[in-house]
Amino acid sequence: MEPNKQKPYWPIVPSAIALGGVMVFIFATFGPPASSSGFVTTLKGFLQPIAPDYVAGKAHYRMMPGPGSWLMAFVLGMAIGGFLAGRSFNQEVHDVPQAWQKRFGPNRRRRYAATFVGGFLILFGARLAGGCTLGLFLSGSTQLAISGLYFGAVIFIVAMLTARLVYTHKEDAHE
């Protein structure tokens, strides 16, 4: 890693107050924020012109608004916010995280295949449960919903076990 004198990341308490404030703003002006729903909205936008009958016949697309919606604008805004923050950031991004590289080497394709599979699982799981980290855990717990607390506990426990299996070196492994 390159030496970096400046601390790149913001301290968590003021950041959490800022993001909590953004969430309250969203509850005040729209409703519970969500991001996995934005995937349904995006897909509906792609599929509607190609296969209008399929989209009209499927409950999962019927229950979500199309691209001209808050949900779509929100996920696009997330990408724009990430872009603006990344452009003005003093640390480079890595296409392959160091922890992955240490365990599986620098091969990009292998990492991309893993995040593709990971992406499939997080969205399939989120759509089955009814929401994601934001739409179910953060939004739900904010509203004191049991669904959010239950989902949050499950995802943290399973992700911690998975990361341990995937990223941990065996004790006697040779470098």
Added chain:
Amino acid sequence: MNDIWLGLGSGIAFGFIIQRVGATNPQKMVLAHLMRERYIPQFMLIVVMVAALGVFGLEAAGTGTTRVLPTSLVATGLGGVLFGIGWGLSGYCPGTCWAAVGEGRMDAIFALLGGLLGTAAFAQLHETLIPALYMPTNFGQITLSDWFGSPALALGVLLILFGGGVLLIGQLWGPKHD
């Protein structure tokens, strides 16, 4: 039309903050899951505490829109298991991967594409899976307020639970020699 601008502005603020705190960095997410870094999980819990206080205030003032998602013992749990495997493997969740794509992370683009395929697969199976997995163990829109009888007491329980979580993570998570 107003909704579009509100959504866009909220998204930009959200994406900017989560990038700055490191939540879009899968390296930090993996270290958090391996209990080597405390920042992201503590951040998430404090966000909920702040937002819960704010939403409690909104409700007391009679404004804002809330919508509690139902709890299905099987579907919420099984969805969480699949989600947890994908999150632990990739270090991305559905929201962070949008901001990480904007940040220029190539592996996040593949997470986003995989996510679109996962969404399409679930949408195809919705009519089969929702009646089979979601509905039979659906307990409805239950909240802590239903369990503790009063919203104020329930909020207090949440704050104690999450505040305790922040302290516990501070104790148990930390840098370890490799």
